[in-house]
Amino acid sequence: MAAAPLRIGIAGLGTVGTSVVRMLADKKSELERQCGRPITTILVSARDRTRDRGIDLSQIQWVDDPVELARSPEIDVFVELIGGDNGPAMASVKAALESGKHVVTANKALLSKHGVELAQIAEENGLLLNYEAAVAGGIPVIKTLREALAGNQVSRVFGILNGTCNYILTRMEAEGMSFQECLADAQRLGYAEADPTFDIEGHDTAHKLSILTSLAFGCQISAQDIYLEGISNITPADIKAAANLGYRIKLLGVAQRTETGIEQRVHPTMVPTSSVIAQVHGVTNAVAIETDMLGELLLSGPGAGGNATASAVIGDLADIAKSRPGFQHGPVFGRPARELAPYQRARMRSHEGGYFIRLTVHDRLGVFASIASRMAENEISLESIVQHGDAAEYKTVIMVTHETTELAVRNAVERITNDGLLADKPQVIRIERAA
Amino acid sequence: MAAAPLRIGIAGLGTVGTSVVRMLADKKSELERQCGRPITTILVSARDRTRDRGIDLSQIQWVDDPVELARSPEIDVFVELIGGDNGPAMASVKAALESGKHVVTANKALLSKHGVELAQIAEENGLLLNYEAAVAGGIPVIKTLREALAGNQVSRVFGILNGTCNYILTRMEAEGMSFQECLADAQRLGYAEADPTFDIEGHDTAHKLSILTSLAFGCQISAQDIYLEGISNITPADIKAAANLGYRIKLLGVAQRTETGIEQRVHPTMVPTSSVIAQVHGVTNAVAIETDMLGELLLSGPGAGGNATASAVIGDLADIAKSRPGFQHGPVFGRPARELAPYQRARMRSHEGGYFIRLTVHDRLGVFASIASRMAENEISLESIVQHGDAAEYKTVIMVTHETTELAVRNAVERITNDGLLADKPQVIRIERAA
Numbered sequence: 001m002a003a004a005p006l007r008i009g010i011a012g013l014g015t016v017g018t019s020v021v022r023m024l025a026d027k028k029s030e031l032e033r034q035c036g037r038p039i040t041t042i043l044v045s046a047r048d049r050t051r052d053r054g055i056d057l058s059q060i061q062w063v064d065d066p067v068e069l070a071r072s073p074e075i076d077v078f079v080e081l082i083g084g085d086n087g088p089a090m091a092s093v094k095a096a097l098e099s100g101k102h103v104v105t106a107n108k109a110l111l112s113k114h115g116v117e118l119a120q121i122a123e124e125n126g127l128l129l130n131y132e133a134a135v136a137g138g139i140p141v142i143k144t145l146r147e148a149l150a151g152n153q154v155s156r157v158f159g160i161l162n163g164t165c166n167y168i169l170t171r172m173e174a175e176g177m178s179f180q181e182c183l184a185d186a187q188r189l190g191y192a193e194a195d196p197t198f199d200i201e202g203h204d205t206a207h208k209l210s211i212l213t214s215l216a217f218g219c220q221i222s223a224q225d226i227y228l229e230g231i232s233n234i235t236p237a238d239i240k241a242a243a244n245l246g247y248r249i250k251l252l253g254v255a256q257r258t259e260t261g262i263e264q265r266v267h268p269t270m271v272p273t274s275s276v277i278a279q280v281h282g283v284t285n286a287v288a289i290e291t292d293m294l295g296e297l298l299l300s301g302p303g304a305g306g307n308a309t310a311s312a313v314i315g316d317l318a319d320i321a322k323s324r325p326g327f328q329h330g331p332v333f334g335r336p337a338r339e340l341a342p343y344q345r346a347r348m349r350s351h352e353g354g355y356f357i358r359l360t361v362h363d364r365l366g367v368f369a370s371i372a373s374r375m376a377e378n379e380i381s382l383e384s385i386v387q388h389g390d391a392a393e394y395k396t397v398i399m400v401t402h403e404t405t406e407l408a409v410r411n412a413v414e415r416i417t418n419d420g421l422l423a424d425k426p427q428v429i430r431i432e433r434a435a
Numbered sequence: 436m437a438a439a440p441l442r443i444g445i446a447g448l449g450t451v452g453t454s455v456v457r458m459l460a461d462k463k464s465e466l467e468r469q470c471g472r473p474i475t476t477i478l479v480s481a482r483d484r485t486r487d488r489g490i491d492l493s494q495i496q497w498v499d500d501p502v503e504l505a506r507s508p509e510i511d512v513f514v515e516l517i518g519g520d521n522g523p524a525m526a527s528v529k530a531a532l533e534s535g536k537h538v539v540t541a542n543k544a545l546l547s548k549h550g551v552e553l554a555q556i557a558e559e560n561g562l563l564l565n566y567e568a569a570v571a572g573g574i575p576v577i578k579t580l581r582e583a584l585a586g587n588q589v590s591r592v593f594g595i596l597n598g599t600c601n602y603i604l605t606r607m608e609a610e611g612m613s614f615q616e617c618l619a620d621a622q623r624l625g626y627a628e629a630d631p632t633f634d635i636e637g638h639d640t641a642h643k644l645s646i647l648t649s650l651a652f653g654c655q656i657s658a659q660d661i662y663l664e665g666i667s668n669i670t671p672a673d674i675k676a677a678a679n680l681g682y683r684i685k686l687l688g689v690a691q692r693t694e695t696g697i698e699q700r701v702h703p704t705m706v707p708t709s710s711v712i713a714q715v716h717g718v719t720n721a722v723a724i725e726t727d728m729l730g731e732l733l734l735s736g737p738g739a740g741g742n743a744t745a746s747a748v749i750g751d752l753a754d755i756a757k758s759r760p761g762f763q764h765g766p767v768f769g770r771p772a773r774e775l776a777p778y779q780r781a782r783m784r785s786h787e788g789g790y791f792i793r794l795t796v797h798d799r800l801g802v803f804a805s806i807a808s809r810m811a812e813n814e815i816s817l818e819s820i821v822q823h824g825d826a827a828e829y830k831t832v833i834m835v836t837h838e839t840t841e842l843a844v845r846n847a848v849e850r851i852t853n854d855g856l857l858a859d860k861p862q863v864i865r866i867e868r869a870a
Contacts (some may be wrong), residue, residue, distance in 0.1 A: 023728060027586040033653075033770050034585050132583065138729040140575070140583035148567070148575035150469050150753030151462040152746055218468075276714045276735060293458060293746040294573040297736035300711060302729060311587055311728040318585030322765040330757040335468050 003037035006321040007074060009101075011066035011092055012081030013046035016106055016133070018053045019306035020079065020313050025056065031314070035321035039314075045069045070096035077102045077320055079313060085109035097121045097129070104316040106133035106309055112207040112223040115214070116340060119332035128323070129332045130316035135208040136161055136285040138308035139301040140315070145215040145289065146334045152291035154216040158254040158432065161208040163283030163303045164192045164199040165231050165251040169268075170281045173239050173248065179232055191283060201230035202251065202266040209253030213264055213343075216255060216289070218335045222264070222343035226253075229267035238427060241358060241398050242270050245384070248278040252432060261346035268429055270356055275434035276300075288434065296435050349407040354383070354431035357413065359397045360424035363389075367421050371397060374415045378408040394423045400431070438471055441756040442509060444478035444536075446501035446527055447516030451541055451568070452481065453488045454741035455514065455748050460491065466749070470756035474749075480504045505531035512537045512755055514748060520544035532556045532564070539751040541568035541744055547642040547658040550649070551775060554767035563758070564767045565751035570643040571596055571720040573743035574736040575750070580650040580724065581769045587726035589651040593689040593867065596643040598718030598738045599627045599634040600666050600686040604703075605716045608674050608683065614667055626718060636665035637686065637701040644688030648699055648778075651690060651724070653770045657699070657778035661688075664702035673862060676793060676833050677705050680819070683713040687867060696781035703864055705791055710869035711735075723869065731870050784842040789818070789866035792848065794832045795859035798824075802856050806832060809850045813843040829858045835866070 008024075010017055024031070024041055032038045044057060045066045063069040070078045070092040078096035080103060082089040089110050096103050098121065105111070111118070111134055122129040132142045136159065145157075160166050168182040177185075183200065186192035198204055210223035231251050242249050247270035256263045271278045276298050280286040285303025290296045302308035323329070333340060361367045368387065375382060381402045388396040401409070413426050443459075445452055459466070459476055467473045479492060480501045498504040505513045505527040513531035515538060517524040524545050531538050533556065540546070546553070546569055557564040567577045571594065580592075595601050603617040612620075618635065621627035633639055645658035666686050677684050682705035691698045706713045711733050715721040720738025725731045737743035758764070768775060796802045803822065810817060816837045823831040836844070848861050 023586060030588075031586045033774060034765065036765075036771075139732065140579050143578060143583050144575050147754060148578050148750045149746065151458060151466045151749045153465075274714065276711055279709065279711045279714050291746070293742045293749075295737045295740075295743060297574060297734070299732070299734050301732035305730075307728045308730060311584065311726070314586045314728075315583040318765075319582060330469065330471075330753075336471075339468060 005038040005040040006076050006317070007040055007042045008077045008079055008317065009043035009045070009069045009072060009075040010041060010079040010081060011045040011069055012083065013044060013053055014081065015306035016309045016313065017046065017081040018055055019310035020081070021055050021057070023307070023310050023314055027314070031318060035318050037321055039317055039321050042074050043069050043072055066092040067095045070101065071099045075101060077104060077317060079317070080105040080107055083107055083109070085113040090114060093118060094121065097125060097127055100125060100127065102128040102320050104130045104313055104320070106131070106313060108134040108207040108211060112210045112221060115211065115221045115333065116337050119337035122332055123337055126329070128320055128329050130319060132316050133309045133312035135211050136287055137303040137305065138311045139285055139287060139299045139303065140312070141212065141287045141299055142215065144297070144299065145212065146330065149289065149291060149294065152293045154257070154289060154291050156254065156256040156290040157212050157216045157287065158252050159287035160250050160277065160280050160285050161205045161253050161287070161303065162199055162251060163285060164196065165205070166280065167191045167283045168200070169231060169234070169249055169251065172234070172236060173243070176236055178236060179234055200232055202228045205251060205253040205266045209255055209264060209266060212253070212287070213255040213262065214333045214340065217257060217262055219262065219341045219343045222345070225264060225343060225345045227265040227267065227348045231268050233427070234268050237396070238358060238429060242356065243273070245356070245400060246273050247271060247356070247431065248273050249429065250277065254432065258346045258350070260350055261344035263346040263348070263351060265348065265351070270429055270431045271434040277434050349405070349410065351406040352403055354403055355401045355409050356429040356431060357399045357401070357409070358427040359416065359422055360394050361397055361421050362423050363393060363395050367395070368397070370419055370421055371416055374412045374419070375399070377415070378412040380404045380408050380412055440473040440475040441470070441511050441752070442475055442477045443512045443514055443752065444504045444507060444510040445476060445514040445516060446480040446504055447518065448479060448481035448488055449516065450741035451744045451748065452516040453490055454745035455516070456490050456492070458742070458745050458749055462749070466753060470753050472756055474752055474756050477509050478504050478507060501527040502530045505536065506534045510536060512539060512752065514752070515540040515542055518542055518544070520548040525549060528553060529556065532560060532562055535560060535562065537563040537755050539565045539748055539755070541566070541748060543569040543642040543646060547645045547656060550646065550656045550768065551772050554772035557767055558772055561764070563755055563764050565754060567751050568744045568747035570646050571722055572736070572738040572740065573746045574720055574722060574734045574738065575747070576647065576722045576734055577650065579732070579734065580647065581765065584724065584726060584729065587728045589692070589724060589726050591689065591691040591725040592647050592651045592722065593687050594722035595685050595712065595715050595720050596640045596688050596722070596738065597634055597686060598720060599631065600640070601715065601720070602626045602718045603635070604666060604669065604684055604686065607669070607671060608678070611671055613671060614669055635667055637663045640686060640688040640701045644690055644699060644701060647722070648690040648697065649768045649775065652692060652697055654697065654776045654778045657780070660699060660778060660780045662700040662702065662783045666703050668862070669703050672831070673793060673864060677791065678708070680791070680835060681708050682706060682791070682866065683708050684864065685712065689867065693781045693785070695785055696779035698781045698783070698786060700783065700786070705864055705866045706869040712869050784840070784845065786841040787838055789838055790836045790844050791864040791866060792834045792836070792844070793862040794851065794857055795829050796832055796856050797858050798828055798830050802830070803832070805854055805856055806851055809847045809854070810834070812850070813847040815839045815843050815847055
C-alpha cells in the first residue's frame, strides 16, 4: 500500500534550491523506495519568477510570498533556502512552524541568531527542524553530533568550516602566492565573493561554529561571544615558517570545554602537517570531534556547492519522510531547547596552548636577549627559537612556545613592542593539537 | 510528564557489553534529557555469571539463556553482543525480532551472513535493527550511508576497516620492521589475537565491507563473493618502494560499481601519501564514500575498543528511545530487504586500475628487455620502471603501470615467471585513487 507523499514547499531557488528541485525529480523513485513514500515538491517561491533555472517547474505551483507558502495547508514540510538572519527567512520559518509544518533549512545565519527560539517553537509543536546543510555542506556533522554521539561528552570540536579560506591558504602554500593574489584568483574562479569580508574575516566560520558549540555542549547559541581573527594577515613568510616547523596553517573554528567555561574561537591555526586535518585541501571542509567515549572522530568532505548542499537537504527531508506524525522526535539541538544552558564564555586571555610568534626586529646588539628575557618574565618557555636574515637590516625571529596562556603571550609581545625592538607588526598564530 | 523508560536486555558482557552497561549507568540523566525518556538495563546474559567485570549488576536481572532473555516481555530492545555468525547470537536475535523487540547488534559476522533475512523479519514486524557498532566501531558510517546520503548514488566506498592490520602496516613503515616482528608486537600489546588469521588475512575487513556494499548499492549482502588478499606478504621492501613512489600501503576494503557489476575486494593497496586516508595511522579506521551528489566524504576514528564501540551501541539505542511505537522506520539496509537486488559480481580479472609490480630477477643480459616486452604484449603501459641492486646477484625491478586490467597484469606476470627470469615470488600491489 502506497503511503501518502511528503509534500514540500521550497522558498529560495538559488544554486542550492535549484539543485534540490532537480534532485528530488531525478531521484524520485529511489527516494520513494528508501523512505516508503514519495517526496513531492508542491510549491516554490523565489524572487525572480521569469529566470530560466534549467529545471522543470511546470508541475509545481509558484507562490510569490514565502510566508504565504510556509503557511499553505498543501505542504507538510517547508524548505527555507532564502538566506539571511532575519527578514523573509525568519518570518517564513516561524510561520511554517506555527502552522504545523516541519522545517528544513540551510541557513546558518538564521540559526546562529534565532536557532534556540525556533527550536523551542518546533519542539512545543512536535515538529522537526532539520539543518544538516547549514554547517559544512554535505558533511553529516549535525546528524553525528545530534544522533550518533548521544551520551558522549564532547571536550572539543574544531574544523575547517569555510571553503574560501581553505582554498586561499592551500594555494598560498602550494604556490607561494600572497594572500591578495590568491584572493583575487579565488574571486575570479567563483570561490570567493566580490565582497569577501564575511568569509575571510571568519564570520561565516563563526556562524557555523556557534551551531556546533550548542550541539556539542548542550548550551545556547552565542555567536557574538566568539573570538574572531581572519586570514588576511597571513603572509607567505608565516606559511613557510610553519612548514619548516612541521605545521600547516588553517582557519579553524574551535569550541572547547575548559575549567572556566567554553572557549569559542575562530583564527588562523597551526596544525601538525602529519595530522589528518592538515591534509584537507582546497574548498573541502572538515570537522573533528573529541569525546570521552569515542576519542576523536573526523569527518571531511565538500562544504559547499549546489549538489553537495542539496544532498544534505534531501537527507533531512528523507528523515522526515521516514517518520510519521505523532511520534516524538529528538530535540533540535540535541537537548530540549528550554533546557539548553546559558553559554558560559571562557575568557580568551585564559586560553592555553602553544604559540608561533614571528617578529621582525632591528638588527641591534642585545635584541635577541631582550626578547628572550621578556618571554621569561611572562613565564613563557620556548620550544624553539630561530633567527633569520643575517645580512639584512632587519632580522626575523621565529619562536614556538610550549603550552602557555594567551595573556602571557599578549603581555610579552606588548612589552617587546614597547621596547622599540620591532621593525614591523608582530605576528602571533595559535597552535592546535590535532591527531 | 516522564515518558516510559526504554527497557533493554543485553546478551554478552565482554569488553563492549561491560562498557555499554557502565555507560548507560554513568550517562543516565544525560541520555534521558536527549531522548526524552530513560534507557534502563533490565536484563543481562553472559556465559560466566561469577566473573567480576567492575560494573554494578545489582539492579539488573540475570538470565542464563540469551534466547529466553531475547523473548522476555520485560524488555523493549535486545542488544546482541555475543558474537559469532550463528549459534546463540542468531537464535537470540531472531527470537527477539519474532517476539516484537527492536534489536541493536555489533555483530558483523552475523549480519554479513544473515543480515538480509534478519532485516526482512524486522521490517515485516515494524521493528528497528540497528548495527552502527558492526562496522568501523565508533565511526557513524551506517547512519551516514543509511540516512544522511538518502538519494545519493554511490559509485565507490572504501576504507581501512581493520585496526590490527593498520597498526601493523603503520609500524612496519615507521620502524622498518618486518611483518612478523610487528605482528608479534601487536599480539604482545593486545592489538592482535593469538590466532591473527581472521584479521590479517582480511576476513574481518570482508565482513564489514559486505555490509557497506549492501547499504551503498542497494544489493543483497554477499561476503563470499569478495576477492580477498591479506597483508602477510607485505615486506619492508614494498613499503619502502611505495614511499619512494609517493604511496603508502593500507589494507583496504573496496566496493565499486563497474559496468559489469559490483567489485568487492580486500587487499593491500597503495594510496597516495598526500591523500587524507594515507594519514590514518595505527588502530584508527576510516571510510571514504563517493557519490554523484556529494562527491567524496571521509570519516575516520576509532574502529574498535570497548568505549568507542559502546558509543555506537548507545547511539543506536538513543535513536530507538527517541522514536515511539507505531511509526514506520527506514529500512534496515537503506532499501526494503525484500527489494534488495541480488548481488551482481564484477569479475576480479576485469578490475581496472594502476599496479605496482616488484620483481626480483636474475642478473642476466636481456632480463630487462624481456620484462618490458611481456608488459607490452599485454598492452600494459608503464608510468615508471626502476632497477635496483647494481652490484648484487639479484636485481630488483619495480614497475608502476598506468591504468590497466587485472587480467593483463596476471598474464604478464605469469609469462615473466614462466620465462624463468625471477629469483623470487613476484609482488603485485593494486593502486587506488584517493583524494
